[in-house]
Amino acid sequence: MAIDKFHKIISSAVPLPIENVDTDQIIPARFLKAVERKGFGDNLFRDWRYGKDGTPNPEFVLNNPKYSGKILVAGKNFGSGSSREHAAWSVYDYGFRVVVSSFFADIFKGNVLNNGLLPVQVSEDFLTGMFESIEKNPVASFEVDLENQTIRNVSLSTEFKFDINPYKKECLLKGYDDIDYLLSMKTKIEAFELNEK
Amino acid sequence: MEPTTLFDKIWDAHVVSKIEGGPSVLYIDRHFIHEVTSPVAFSGLEGRGLKVFRPENTVATPDHNVPTLNQHLPIREELSRKQVETLTANCERHHIPMYGLSHKWHGIVHIIGPELGITQPGMTIVCGDSHTSTHGAFGSIAFGIGTSEVEMVFASQCILQPKPKKMRINVEGKLAKNVTSKDIALYVISKISTSGGTGHFVEFAGSAIRSLSMEARMTLCNMSIECGARGGMIAPDETTFAYLKGRQEAPKGADWELKLAEWKKLKTDDHAVFDTEYTFDAADITPMITYGTNPGMGVGVEGSIPTGDNLTGSDKATFLKSLEYMGFQPGEKLKGKKIDYVFIGSCTNGRIEDFRLFAEYIKGKQKASWVTAWIVPGSKKVEQQIREEGLVEIMESAGFALRQPGCSACLAMNDDKIPEGKYAVSTSNRNFEGRQGPGARTMLASPLMAAAAAVSGVISDPRE
Ligand code: SF4
Numbered sequence: 220m221a222i223d224k225f226h227k228i229i230s231s232a233v234p235l236p237i238e239n240v241d242t243d244q245i246i247p248a249r250f251l252k253a254v255e256r257k258g259f260g261d262n263l264f265r266d267w268r269y270g271k272d273g274t275p276n277p278e279f280v281l282n283n284p285k286y287s288g289k290i291l292v293a294g295k296n297f298g299s300g301s302s303r304e305h306a307a308w309s310v311y312d313y314g315f316r317v318v319v320s321s322f323f324a325d326i327f328k329g330n331v332l333n334n335g336l337l338p339v340q341v342s343e344d345f346l347t348g349m350f351e352s353i354e355k356n357p358v359a360s361f362e363v364d365l366e367n368q369t370i371r372n373v374s375l376s377t378e379f380k381f382d383i384n385p386y387k388k389e390c391l392l393k394g395y396d397d398i399d400y401l402l403s404m405k406t407k408i409e410a411f412e413l414n415e416k
Numbered sequence: 417m418e419p420t421t422l423f424d425k426i427w428d429a430h431v432v433s434k435i436e437g438g439p440s441v442l443y444i445d446r447h448f449i450h451e452v453t454s455p456v457a458f459s460g461l462e463g464r465g466l467k468v469f470r471p472e473n474t475v476a477t478p479d480h481n482v483p484t485l486n487q488h489l490p491i492r493e494e495l496s497r498k499q500v501e502t503l504t505a506n507c508e509r510h511h512i513p514m515y516g517l518s519h520k521w522h523g524i525v526h527i528i529g530p531e532l533g534i535t536q537p538g539m540t541i542v543c544g545d546s547h548t549s550t551h552g553a554f555g556s557i558a559f560g561i562g563t564s565e566v567e568m569v570f571a572s573q574c575i576l577q578p579k580p581k582k583m584r585i586n587v588e589g590k591l592a593k594n595v596t597s598k599d600i601a602l603y604v605i606s607k608i609s610t611s612g613g614t615g616h617f618v619e620f621a622g623s624a625i626r627s628l629s630m631e632a633r634m635t636l637c638n639m640s641i642e643c644g645a646r647g648g649m650i651a652p653d654e655t656t657f658a659y660l661k662g663r664q665e666a667p668k669g670a671d672w673e674l675k676l677a678e679w680k681k682l683k684t685d686d687h688a689v690f691d692t693e694y695t696f697d698a699a700d701i702t703p704m705i706t707y708g709t710n711p712g713m714g715v716g717v718e719g720s721i722p723t724g725d726n727l728t729g730s731d732k733a734t735f736l737k738s739l740e741y742m743g744f745q746p747g748e749k750l751k752g753k754k755i756d757y758v759f760i761g762s763c764t765n766g767r768i769e770d771f772r773l774f775a776e777y778i779k780g781k782q783k784a785s786w787v788t789a790w791i792v793p794g795s796k797k798v799e800q801q802i803r804e805e806g807l808v809e810i811m812e813s814a815g816f817a818l819r820q821p822g823c824s825a826c827l828a829m830n831d832d833k834i835p836e837g838k839y840a841v842s843t844s845n846r847n848f849e850g851r852q853g854p855g856a857r858t859m860l861a862s863p864l865m866a867a868a869a870a871v872s873g874v875i876s877d878p879r880e
Binding site: 236239245254255256269295300302304307320324334396398404412 | 432433437438441443450452453455456459460464466480481489496497498499502538545546560561562563564565567568572574575576578580610611614615617653686687689710730731733734737827828829846848850851854856
């Protein structure tokens with residue numbers, strides 16, 4: 220399965236100013252029982268988003284009609300804990316294409332990249348600026364440009380240049396996935412195996 | 417030659433090629449799979465018209481979803497049953513060896529790999545499960561991967577990985593009595609935080625680490641992921657070799673001698689440089705317990721919950737939110753707090769040594785009447801050992817019952833869920849909100865701490 224190409228996104232953002240959001244919060248284990256990859260967006264942040272009886276919790280940001288957009292902005296150390304890729308699938312399936320935080324857990328970062336979702340790691344200051352802009356104006360707009368590796372806070376006219384592995388950047392821009400690449404390496408892999416034995 | 421680290425030696429020996437400015441193509445020696453993170457990888461693979469490239473280097477076991485009572489009956493919950501059946505069918509189609517529920521060596525993937533001698537020094541090992549880091553205890557590079565990566569390994573026996581940075585954590589000196597490797601883990605994470613190891617692969621070293629048994633080393637490496645690290649490892653030594661010798665899948669005869677000679681070379685050279693290094697004094701470590709909703713929120717059993725006075729902004733908000741979930745006040749003491757549940761098990765503390773420690777403590781005592789205890793071995797072999805060593809009788813006369821192997825209340829995907837608002841002292845690895853069931857309040861600790869809590873019904877110091 221090739222991933223979706225990513226170039227530029229201009230969108231408002233959904234704020235989640237909580238730190239250490241772990242993958243058990245992003246998608247609780249009891250929703251990992253599917254054998255197919257679909258519908259995970261419905262259970263994104265399930266236990267924060269819905270009450271015990273299944274009614275939406277009006278306090279939670281995803282249930283607040285003021286906020287919308289393709290960008291999720293979260294507090295530092297987002298995606299820690301379990302390696303479940305279901306977490307990346309649920310964020311993507313919900314409709315987000317970019318996750319911004321000042322720090323990402325390693326496995327989560329790898330997982331989102333493998334699913335055409337862009338993790339943008341920004342400074343604490345830039346993150347605070349984003350939260351403040353959204354608080355003032357819930358539809359404040361942000362511009363994410365992968366080619367130039369920049370994220371722009373339009374209301375504050377500030378810009379941050381983010382890092383991304385050049386190989387992964389290329390994959391996202393072109394919509395390639397790693398398996399295509401690995402399959403093209405088969406002869407080399409077999410030669411490596413022979414050498415090992 | 418430049419001095420190199422243990423990690424570098426193993427990593428470099430497995431690089432098939434390197435992409436300029438990008439990740440390396442890393443060859444994987446062993447691929448463990450389970451029912452939760454593999455089905456989508458299988459369907460992706462088949463969607464491309466591919467077969468598993470090296471099924472003989474793959475090992476499967478269903479563990480996350482399985483019930484811990486009446487395992488001979490079909491799994492009642494439909495979705496869980498379907499995941500287990502899907503794994504079985506996929507493994508049959510792709511000729512992958514499987515240790516299913518009815519197999520005499522069934523168990524949690526990170527327990528059976530080492531137990532069967534599949535995990536060996538110098539290997540690269542992956543699994544769609546973050547606690548794959550457990551296998552690093554043997555001096556291997558072992559780490560958790562996502563489902564897309566599981567598919568990569570199926571397709572090519574390789575994975576694309578950027579080389580992580582290197583960290584060494586030294587624990588020097590002698591551990592006090594009744595202080596376990598779980599306490600080392602919780603102590604270290606409380607010091608360096610749940611993100612302190614991010615981007616790094618950790619080597620644990622120092623005299624306190626060398627003195628640990630293989631079981632204890634596995635507990636420590638298992639928890640290395642909880643400080644954010646990709647994995648943890650310990651250089652193999654005589655303890656490692658003695659553990660491995662004679663196990664089903666370990667090399668035999670002349671092959672053993674050959675491998676042994678190779679394994680003995682697996683260590684970090686003097687003067688090798690790490691990107692980050694920490695040293696802790698074993699004497700500072702006491703039995704630990706967590707009070708919050710991440711594994712870094714831990715204190716010694718005699719200590720108090722921090723006041724949070726020094727925190728500001730979102731740090732403070734996160735801290736208070738966590739305490740609110742747990743029903744605790746800043747600055748409170750934990751000792752003496754009433755608890756409701758005790759869970760002994762998981763890939764962190766579900767090995768024979770853990771049950772021995774537990775049994776030794778509770779021997780001749782009685783479980784507190786209000787405590788519900790789930791005693792869940794990590795594998796069938798562990799269960800068998802518990803029986804053979806007479807630990808079941810000790811447990812039963814103290815009011816405890818032994819269940820059947822599986823992940824159980826570690827992540828509560830089966831029926832073993834801690835009810836909302838209840839306090840559980842758990843030997844597992846994660847105390848996240850809802851990890852052990854919606855609204856469950858988890859306090860992570862060693863099997864000894866759990867034993868003390870089970871008997872007294874409150875948080876207590878096992879040294880007393
Ligand atoms: S015991 Fe817990 S941490 Fe270990 S593999 Fe099972 S669910 Fe994961």
